Amino acid sequence: MTSKRSSLVVPVPSEGDFTSRLRSPAVAARVGLWLGISFGICFLTGLISHYAQNGNQPIPFPATPFWGYRVTQGLHVISGTAAIPLLLVKLWAVYPKLFQSMPWGDVRAMAVTGLERISIAVLVAGGVFMLLTGLLNTAQWYPWSFSFRPTHYAVAWVTIGALVVHIAVKLPIIRDALTGDVEDTTHDRPSAVETGALSRRGLLRTTWAATGIAVLATAGSTVPFLRNISVLAVRTGDGPQGVPINRSARAAQVTMEEGGAGWTLDVVNGEGVATSWSRGDLEQLTQRTETLPIACVEGWSASAEWTGVRLRDLLDAAGVPTGTDLRMVSLQKRYAFGVTELQGNFADADKTLIALKLNGEDLSLDHGYPARLIAPNRPGVLQTKWLTSVEVI
């Protein structure tokens, strides 16, 4: 470090104080490439998840393949987790730029630099925010007062916008860096000459290793064969009747009595006429068994065997025509998603069940006793538990 600054009370460094030749465009571009890919995957899968949860779907979300949402949402959380080591190394590699001096005096250059720095500030704030809020959400930790879903969604657009601007600004350097040798110094800062403990290749390999370990340590929440090595996964994948739960009956304030003798499932058709079935009645109808995943928006998923009545069979008995959108109403008294919409294509899908059993046993209360919806390719929050009525919209 040049010593003239060490006597200042607040020693703000300058770009020139950073001497490691690892902090270079060659490293930033290579780590940035994978960071960009992971943010891209997060954005696309995030848009899919957002759309799947939208009440209003001009183009209906498809009910096939039944494992689709499990894969896209699993990918979303996996690539977001992978981006954490990538972002940390990336920001380390470009940290000196934080102390870049302004081209004072030249108004035009100041405007250009100022604008670029604003876009970079937005990118870094957004990038850190996305990964931080996403990570905390998987662990169901919400130490803030904004609403997670709209904020994570809006900031995603902001961040991707800033990322595209960033790529536009840096494109010539990115091109040179990615086509050139990793040891190339053409675009390096003049002070970035010192070799240190790690070579550039060494740092890159270490970064890929850290990224791989981050994925292996967490992905078991959704990838079954990683369960035993994902020591940091938010779920083991186990739970009552072999399946984890997200919201307990206690949290939703639903009791066993409510699903007891007096309970019926009412299907209200277009004319407002209700057909009701007790649990005993439902058990008398043709029972079907489907293997379908619960795929939570928070990224974990688990496959299970569900047994119950095909929803379409009930709709036929109640005189509801095919292609009708439905409202699924739960007994739950607390939290969102007590009422969800089920698009006609899901209501008509063969695999869509009013489930009474899970893995061969009567549903436990936490899994939605006396009856719950289980449909293919559908976010877990919309797999309504403790059903009380199904209404034509």
Add this chain to the structure above:
Amino acid sequence: MAGVSLTRSALGVLGFLVGVYGAYLLLSRQDFDQLLSAAIWLAGGVVVHDGLIALAALGLAAIGARLLPSVARTPAAAGFVVLGSITILAIPMLGRFGAKDDNATLLDRNYGLGWLGIVVLVVAAVLVASLLRARTSGETGAPDTRTDLEGDPS
């Protein structure tokens, strides 16, 4: 602008528009208190990274460069990158801040033990690599006394 290709300008405009759409989404769907909280977290992430995490990394690298024998520096630097990022990522699980007493299926592992397992494996790898280096180079290296900001003795 002279010298700026069409591709770059188009990308720049596209990115700007996408960002503006996001800003509109952000500002139009929540009340002031929620937006204030979002603003604090947006700015807070940058402040904590640039002011705390980056400085801690600089400090630890400098300490490592002073204390570690030269044969251990490369493996230790690699181990630091891995353990540093994994530890930051593990904070929500280690603290079990989101745990709920009515849901035993959430955060249902011994995360302290799991994290310790990763630490043990990485430290063991660093030690083995250092010993192998010591053997091939035949020297253990004296502590370096230089005080670069980067802590990067060659």
